Amino acid sequence: MEMKRDIVIVGTGVSGLFAALNLPKDKDILMITKSDVKSSDSFLAQGGICVLRNEEDYDSYFEDTMRAGHYQNRKESVDIMIRSSREIINDLVGYGVEFEKAGKNFAYTREGAHSKPRIMYHADITGKEITSKLLAQVRKLENVTIAEYTTMTDVLVENGKCVGIEAENELEREIQIYADYTILASGGIGGRYKNSTNFPHLTGDAIDISRKHGIKLQHLDYVQIHPTTLYSKKPGRRFLISESVRGEGAVLYNKNKERFVNELLPRDVVTKEICKQMKKDGTDHVWLSMEHIDRETILNHFPNIYQYCREEGYDVTKECIPVVPAQHYFMGGIWVDSDSKTSMEQLFAVGETSCNGVHGANRLASNSLLESLVFSKRAANKIKGFYIEKEDKTKRQEGQTDEQNYHGIAG
Numbered sequence: 001m002e003m004k005r006d007i008v009i010v011g012t013g014v015s016g017l018f019a020a021l022n023l024p025k026d027k028d029i030l031m032i033t034k035s036d037v038k039s040s041d042s043f044l045a046q047g048g049i050c051v052l053r054n055e056e057d058y059d060s061y062f063e064d065t066m067r068a069g070h071y072q073n074r075k076e077s078v079d080i081m082i083r084s085s086r087e088i089i090n091d092l093v094g095y096g097v098e099f100e101k102a103g104k105n106f107a108y109t110r111e112g113a114h115s116k117p118r119i120m121y122h123a124d125i126t127g128k129e130i131t132s133k134l135l136a137q138v139r140k141l142e143n144v145t146i147a148e149y150t151t152m153t154d155v156l157v158e159n160g161k162c163v164g165i166e167a168e169n170e171l172e173r174e175i176q177i178y179a180d181y182t183i184l185a186s187g188g189i190g191g192r193y194k195n196s197t198n199f200p201h202l203t204g205d206a207i208d209i210s211r212k213h214g215i216k217l218q219h220l221d222y223v224q225i226h227p228t229t230l231y232s233k234k235p236g237r238r239f240l241i242s243e244s245v246r247g248e249g250a251v252l253y254n255k256n257k258e259r260f261v262n263e264l265l266p267r268d269v270v271t272k273e274i275c276k277q278m279k280k281d282g283t284d285h286v287w288l289s290m291e292h293i294d295r296e297t298i299l300n301h302f303p304n305i306y307q308y309c310r311e312e313g314y315d316v317t318k319e320c321i322p323v324v325p326a327q328h329y330f331m332g333g334i335w336v337d338s339d340s341k342t343s344m345e346q347l348f349a350v351g352e353t354s355c356n357g358v359h360g361a362n363r364l365a366s367n368s369l370l371e372s373l374v375f376s377k378r379a380a381n382k383i384k385g386f387y388i389e390k391e392d393k394t395k396r397q398e399g400q401t402d403e404q405n406y407h408g409i410a411g
């Protein structure tokens with residue numbers, strides 16, 4: 001089966017949806033997703049989304065991002081992300097996203113390795129709030145179609161340029177979708193791990209396909225392990241206990257219920273300390289206690305975590321819960337420039353599958369939703385620019401032809 005669209009987007013998480021919302025409304029856009037439209041990591045994000053609160057916070061936010069990333073970050077990308085953050089929050093609010101307020105102003109929380117509270121949130125379901133509102137907006141667009149349970153299996157390449165993708169679904173084994181531009185927004189790689197917080201169908205397909213075509217990749221070894229997921233012997237996705245719980249005062253204990261680490265150090269450092277402690281104690285997990293957080297804060301700020309733990313048999317307002325590190329995020333990916341262009345013409349990559357260098361070797365908490373949104377908007381704007389250039393060129397050529405015709409006739 002063969003079809004032609006103007007733009008094809010692989011993935012319906014925040015990065016794919018936000019790209020669709022920012023692309024020209026007169027372009028025919030097809031979005032595909034491997035699973036149902038709500039099964040993306042974007043829906044799972046708990047803690048929140050970072051923002052530059054004011055000019056005085058710039059240096060400190062920049063430094064926190066760089067330090068967490070072991071100074072392996074691309075500085076230009078970090079600057080773009082921070083400088084664009086307020087605009088992105090305004091866009092989200094414009095799309096109906098609701099953030100927690102303290103009186104009339106927005107409330108800000110803190111997570112590990114942040115020197116100040118600068119994270120906006122919606123209880124502990126920030127990702128669901130943002131992604132469902134963006135999805136509702138995309139559904140209103142007449143120029144965008146979403147195909148669920150449709151998996152990209154390859155990219156189509158002609159003369160070194162990407163001209164679309166190949167996909168499959170239950171009905172069709174080979175669907176060739178030709179497009180002027182292709183945007184890969186296919187998320188992370190957690191599905192390749194036994195223990196991960198990610199959806200199992202997120203298996204880094206775009207990375208494999210890119211490798212096959214010699215598209216530039218970067219930092220494939222930069223994988224983030226989250227220090228605190230709820231320990232379970234059941235198979236399947238690991239449930240995240242957000243870092244903002246520690247930001248609000250939760251502490252980690254060893255088997256003797258003694259603290260052994262500063263809980264607000266960067267994720268990779270806390271993870272290492274937990275692994276060391278488990279080895280020393282001969283245990284499969286350590287303990288997380290929320291006893292220093294008042295009950296009302298737990299119920300208001302972390303209702304999802306509270307409820308999930310209740311279902312698993314733990315009352316976090318009264319007792320410690322067992323936690324263990326698990327794969328969480330992929331900092332590396334398909335190399336892109338600051339407009340999310342890959343090394344192949346007409347091919348863009350955004351969100352977790354891309355590597356614009358923002359996160360360096362380790363992502364600062366709550367920077368990924370922001371990064372996904374900032375750089376998918378930039379991809380959309382770049383594509384918009386390409387179309388305008390093309391149209392101008394066509395008009396100029398038509399003008400020249402008209403002039404030639406006129407002179408031809410006049411002569």
Ligand SMILES: Cc1cc2nc3c(=O)[nH]c(=O)nc-3n(C[C@H](O)[C@H](O)[C@H](O)COP(=O)(O)OP(=O)(O)OC[C@H]3O[C@@H](n4cnc5c(N)ncnc54)[C@H](O)[C@@H]3O)c2cc1C
Binds near residue numbers: 039152350352365367
């Ligand atoms: C539990 C959890 C909590 C998190 N909390 C936070 C947080 O508080 N703050 C924060 O900033 N970040 C957080 N993150 C990270 C953040 O949610 C993700 O990095 C971000 O949402 C990635 O968005 P995305 O659009 O790139 O990918 P995703 O939202 O994962 O979407 C990927 C899409 O690609 C599709 N796809 C994949 N492969 C194919 C294929 N071959 N063909 C077709 N479709 C395909 C999937 O079906 C899906 O639609 C969290 C992540 C997890 C897992």
